[in-house]
Amino acid sequence: MAKSIRLKTAVPGPRSRELAVRRDSAVPKGIGHSTPVYAESARGALLTDVDGNVLIDFAGGIGTMNAGHANPEVVRAASAALEKMTHTCFSVAPYEAYVALAEKLNALTPGAFPKKTMLTNSGAEALENAVKIARHATGREAVVVFEHAFHGRTLMTLSMTSKVRPYKFGFGPFAPEVYRLPFPYEYRDHYAGPEGTEAAFDEFFRTQVAPEKVACVVIELVLGEGGFIVAPRPYVDILARRCRENGILLVVDEVQTGFGRTGRMFACEHYGLEPDLMAMAKSLAGGLPLSAITGRADVMDSSQVGGLGGTYAGNPVSCAAALAAVAFIENNRLPQRAAAIGRIVEERFRCFAERFPFVGDARGLGAMRALEIVKDRATKAPDKERTDRVIQKAYEAGLILVGAGTYGNVIRTLMPLVISDAELSEGLDVLEHALATA
């Protein structure tokens, strides 16, 4: 079978290197790049750089590309919307696409209760608004989050984000009334089973914050940036019950897990969970900037008129793209495809774990899979250096990957779910070779 990866130059090639010079002069150092090839175009799961190299993309714009790069239906819908109008601002002159997308998300998300949806621009903005809504609806201030969480880079969401370097260092002081629970990280023995979890919650509410002061708990059911750590079902059950008992709203951050990535439309479905509020972004609009908060109608309606909104929030072109992207994901059964991809990757990752002693853990949910790289299986000491080398080697051989994890020692897969079996297999071969040689 013909290979998909075609490298005409060493990567980054000369034109990418030239653009890097311009980038260094024009763009702040603080923005990093995992793989500095400059993109010229992308289709499906393949990315062509400015030197004409074709690479397989296992990063998918950090999970925005579930429906594939430049999905033709998304492009068509967005182009048609763009021809009609670029923007009016929903707070000034509303339009149907916003309403239609809200209706769609109300129906699509778990929970057989009346729901409402507001639209925003980014994952961080969705989480910001989720906190605002939860505080207003409960009249409480405290927000409970988790170790290893990533919720964004704006001040409130950065306060909620866990990893200090590079995300938080030097950017404080952070917002008050944010409390942090350990995440049930099984590989590193931070999950104490159901009984231990009950005790931990008791201790938390005794020593950290009174439950009646907590507006919401915000959780990623599968940590994204934190390293694709899957929360155990019993833990989530207990968490949901504790929230219910104490009038705390449960906010699920489905920014990275949503829209099919985990093998279901939303990760909540694996847990039979019906959250009070859900934040969505990334693959929602097929690559256009758009995010959403969907939640219980009474909670969503609590805020005064004018209390919520945003100039660009729910832009009509992005709404049209989202309607097309969600339809594409449903019509092409991408959640099922993600589950199938996940089984293929899981099998290969299990082989990697057998072959390479430095693969400490192979885990994930659906197509959201990860390898945790360690120096020693006994001590589980994270090996960020080797992880970086693997990503570098893979990239030099034509596979785009991104790392993850608080210790920077996790390799994660976020390939577009339209990837073919051949492309998937070729990408995994490259990854295996990179593991063997890094």
Add this chain to the structure above:
Amino acid sequence: MNTQELIQESQRWLDIISARELSPEQLEKISKDTVDNFQFYYNRGYLEYRKSVVEMREDPALEWSGEGSTFQDLSGRTYIDCLGGYGIYSAGIRHPKVVKAVADQLCRMPLSSQELLDPLRGALAELLGEITPGDLQYSFFINNGTDAVEGAIKLARLFTGKTNFISSLRGFHGKSCGSLSLLGKWEYREPFLPLLPGIHFVEFGDADAVEDELYKADQTGKGIAAVIMEPIQGEAGAVVPPDDFWPRIRKACDEYGSLLIADEVQTGLGRTGKLFGVDHWGVVPDIMCLGKAIGGGVMPLSAFISTPKIWGVLETNPFIHSSTFGGNPLACAAGIAAINVTLEEDLAGQAARKGAHLLARLIGLRMRFDRIIRRVGGRGLLLGLEFANTEVGYKIVSGLFRRGVLVAGTLTNSKTVRIEPALNIPDKLIEQVLDAFEDTLREVDASTPDIKADEDE
């Protein structure tokens, strides 16, 4: 002219030099006289090739006054100087500190007796010994870059007892017979052959080739006295070598008992964004040649600098190499001021920052006008552009000239041009240079439907 007329003619020029203002009639006469004098007494060849004459047939541009990053011609037109005599104006034109130092010294003592010790020579040597990397410590002063290379050649032979050298293709080291022998371009060499024997040329940046030549010379004869390279090739178009080049040739020279000469005449004193070009790779050469900017843009000054161990061979008989004007107090005053200004104004840091911006923007222009500009490169404010061919290159440099921006490039040699503004050039002048570039490129792009790339490489 008889004696009386000669006295009158010279007095007329002395009056012009001292004049505060010149009348329109005087200006017109100076312009006409200058063209005539070049034609009949200097070299009419310049009139055929310089764009300052070719582009302004009726009113040729005559250099008259300057300050900082700009100068004026006799007709009052202002130019942004991005050529700077190929790098002499790192501190800008007429930097007040340099001018003051030289003027003050001029009023005291202009040249040296060659018998008494002179303090400024010692002071400049001390400062250079301190700012140069590693164990480089002792200096000798002369007047041109080529003199520095000549001295380095003699010192390398004297210390190693070996004869031969390795240099680079397209490398530039000067046009006197010794340094010309090391210069890697046939145009300048061919009429003057034979030059020094035993010079081996390699591709610039090819460490394998240097190692190979050292090995072969070692196996077949006395070996190589020295390897001479520019840290970044200047005349060749600001060519930056691979990062392992300098560390590897340093190691190879040590292995074979050959010296490493860094020709920093153009790259030295901040031009490339570090104080010295070799600082980009943390390499310490055995001999460093300096020139151009070391005179502060006011005086001709050059130097070769080496280590106490190597200098020992000059100490037994210090007159084995000497120079009448080398290290004169005016030049040394300029050199001391140049070092002061370079450090005080962080000219190297300014070059790094401004150069990164300028390079990025030039790459952007190359991407937009890629049939005109073939390559953009360099580091700091030693930048080079290679055009598709000489003809289109000349159109660009003359278009820039008409827009008041001076870069190198003549009718016969405009395929590769350098941009070397003052290191303290104000940011807004850089923007003006870029605007002029963009404007010129657009004009040449629209007016030149067919551009054939030269097939010369």
